Amino acid sequence: MVQAYNFIGSWQLFPERGTYDFGERPKSGIYKIQSNGEEKQLYIEHNWVTLESQAFNSSYTVQAGSGLQPMEHQEIAEASELDFPDGITLIIKLYKGSELWLELLHELQPNGYLKLTQKGRNETGEAYTNVEIFHKQLSVLPYSASVSGAVIKHTEEGVIRHKALTAMEEQTNMQLEQIRKQIELLAIQAQEIQKRKELSMIIYGAQLNFQPVIGQIYYLYERKDGSHLLSMVSPKEWGRSAPFKKAVASVKLLADHTWTEIL
Numbered sequence: 305m306v307q308a309y310n311f312i313g314s315w316q317l318f319p320e321r322g323t324y325d326f327g328e329r330p331k332s333g334i335y336k337i338q339s340n341g342e343e344k345q346l347y348i349e350h351n352w353v354t355l356e357s358q359a360f361n362s363s364y365t366v367q368a369g370s371g372l373q374p375m376e377h378q379e380i381a382e383a384s385e386l387d388f389p390d391g392i393t394l395i396i397k398l399y400k401g402s403e404l405w406l407e408l409l410h411e412l413q414p415n416g417y418l419k420l421t422q423k424g425r426n427e428t429g430e431a432y433t434n435v436e437i438f439h440k441q442l443s444v445l446p447y448s449a450s451v452s453g454a455v456i457k458h459t460e461e462g463v464i465r466h467k468a469l470t471a472m473e474e475q476t477n478m479q480l481e482q483i484r485k486q487i488e489l490l491a492i493q494a495q496e497i498q499k500r501k502e503l504s505m506i507i508y509g510a511q512l513n514f515q516p517v518i519g520q521i522y523y524l525y526e527r528k529d530g531s532h533l534l535s536m537v538s539p540k541e542w543g544r545s546a547p548f549k550k551a552v553a554s555v556k557l558l559a560d561h562t563w564t565e566i567l
Contacts (some may be wrong), residue, residue: 308339308346311394311410315418315438316473317352326424327433331355335420335438337410344368346386348396366396381405416440441473500562507555507563510534516557521566522550 317333333352339345349363364380367373381398388394394410406424413419415522418438425431427535507524510532525533525548532552539551554566 307334308394309336310391310412311418312339313337313440316441317517318417318437318439323433323435326426326434328354333436335418335436346396363530372399413437421497439473439477441469461485467518497562500558500564503553503555503559503565504563506532506552518557518559521554521556524555526552 315335315337317330317335319329319331319333321499321513322329323361330352331354333423335351336347336349338347338349344367346366347363349361350368352357352514353359354358362380364375364384366375366376366386367382368386372385375384375398376380376493381400383401385397386395387397392412396408396410398403398406400406406422409421409423410420411419411421411465416439418440420438422434422436423431482541510524512534514536515533523535525535525539525546527533527547528549533548538554539546542548555563556566558564
């Protein structure tokens with residue numbers, strides 16, 4: 305299923321970034337999306353652990369196709385609808401009878417995270433919206449999945465592995481973010497240097513009847529014939545006798561003998 309390609313994988317929950325109108329805030333969770341390309345099915349598995357270390361699991365399969373498709377697991381829903389509005393949006397709608405009881409909106413964010421918005425109704429019929437943020441992971445589940453409400457006791461090996469993987473992902477994500485910011489800063493600095501170089505080439509090709517002083521502000525003008533003039537006289541001081549077509553910029557000579565525009 306080509307449309308599902310960007311969503312396929314195992315996603316790890318950021319518990320602190322979610323908002324919950326309904327249910328308890330989990331302390332950890334894994335959201336899996338798998339595809340059977342030939343049968344055009346998506347297998348969804350949602351595992352989470354509460355603050356009291358109770359583990360919950362929900363899994364089901366949805367079928368692509370026009371209109372409502374019957375669900376294999378009737379205890380989850382009787383029918384489902386699968387839609388890909390674009391390459392970064394996946395919508396799953398679950399129905400009981402003809403009534404929509406849960407909508408799952410999956411959105412891929414610019415930073416690569418998955419935003420899952422769940423819109424449904426609680427036992428009293430009140431509408432709720434839960435929003436969860438996930439990041440893609442390569443690791444396996446940090447706990448064993450079980451039926452709803454079963455208390456999970458972590459093994460010492462599993463706890464060590466989970467802590468190590470969590471620490472590794474936090475550190476590598478932090479380092480990648482630092483590198484990304486450094487790259488952005490270098491790109492900005494390169495653009496500024498290129499602008500100074502282009503401006504300097506114009507000024508050094510302009511008419512210059514004096515020795516510029518570092519740190520002093522001068523004024524660059526363009527004549528009617530397209531040539532340039534560097535002057536100590538500002539546009540306001542010229543009055544109507546200005547010997548140029550237009551004022552280009554106010555400029556300053558830097559210590560490296562490049563010129564920068566003064567805004």
